[in-house]
Amino acid sequence: MRKKLSFLAAMTLSVTMLLTGCAGSTQKTAEAPKAEGTEAAQAAEGGTFKVGLECGYAPFNWTQMDDSNGGVKIDGNAEYAGGYDVEIAKKIAEGLGKELVIVKTEWDGLVPALISGKIDAIIAGMSPTAERKETIDFSDNYYKSDLVMVVKKGGNYEGAASIQDFSGAKVTAQLNTFHYTVIDQIKGVEIQPAMDNFPAMRVALESGMIDGYVSERPEGVSATAANENFAMVEFTEGFTTSDDDTAIAVGVAKGSELTTKINEILAGISEEERTSIMDAAIKNQPAAE
Secondary structure (H helix, E strand, O other): OHHHHHHHHHHHHHHHHHHHHHHHHHHHHHHHHHHHHHHHHHHHOOOEEEEEEOOOEOOOEEEEOOOHHHOEEEOOOOOEEEOHHHHHHHHHHHHHOOEEEEEEOOHHHHHHHHHHOOOOEEOOOOOOOHHHHOOOEEEEEEEEOOEEEEEEOOOOOOOOOEHHHHOOOEEEOEOOOHHHHOHHHOOOOEEOOOEOOHHHHHHHHHHOOOOEEEEEHHHHHHHHHHOOOEEEEOOOEOOOOOHHHHEEEEEEOOOOOHHHHHHHHHHOOOHHHHHHHHHHHHHHOOOOO
């Protein structure tokens, strides 16, 4: 009887140990996701910095065929992106400790891409207008520019000094930009439909469909450098704009923690360096832009 009880006791002890072992394994398995999650979070601190831009607004950004002059490969594309915005994006990515990924995106798709999380930031020559601030946040400014008019060289408007000299002219600007909204400050102007991008406006100007288009000064310099038939009009009596209209900033999602970090990085880029970067962008832009 004692021998039988000892056997039962031994069996009971074995089952108890087995159950205890299973419980311990279960506990470890439950803790595993937490450990993996922590590792994933740490990896994300490096990760990528996805930036959206048109790659078609020289000298702020453009598309090129190789990595010359600091070009960055466009995500999912055989082409590369270059320009002032790309150089600023590189500095921000470096400051964040992340790999820069350029996501080529149509202008109208930039804000939706940011809101949906497809990109982390917009660095595309975008002005922090009051209307845009209702939807997304912006960093401090990384460039400030004036509005100009791009016209045909030797035409009726090359010698204009005031925006009112364009009374009766056919004028346009890029779709969904404040450039287009200021055209009606010209009395008697013939406002033409807004166009999707600057290459399209250059073609329209060359063909005579329009007499001029409104842009920021860097685009005016770019256009006249690319086409000897174009001239840039800088006004003594120009458009009425706000500081936000003529400034350019990085667009980020509402409440993003990136805003503070990006501002710290931008603060470390002097005005002299920003000017030098823009001068290089104007010099290096593709002739076809």
